Amino acid sequence: MKINLSQLIQGQKGIIEDFDIDHVPLKLLEMGCLPGNEVQLLQVAPMGDPLYLLVNDSHLAIRKETAQAIQVTISDAS
Structure with missing residues (x-):
């Protein structure tokens, strides 16, 4: 299931799948x-x-706004 990084729960792990290059700093x-x-x-x-x-x-440490531009898949190893 793809969610954005800001939706992870504390302690949860995910694999980065995609991101909006216009909103993620180099x-x-x-x-x-x-x-x-x-x-x-x-x-x-x-x-x-x-x-x-x-x-x-x-x-x-990243801003929530930036985290919303990064798509992750929740890892089974959470």
Whole structure:
């Protein structure tokens, strides 16, 4: 099932499937937010923004708006 990254539940893992290149900064792509890579939602800030993620053994904080442009498939290993 494809959902956007902002819909993951804390602790849940997903595989990046696709993203809207117009809304995802190049820096995120350079840090491993690419199709086929696993992402895990570690924590959500108290007001719901930003999201704290684990991608390729790197910890990233991204805005919810950006996370909505990244499509993931929920991983069975969640």
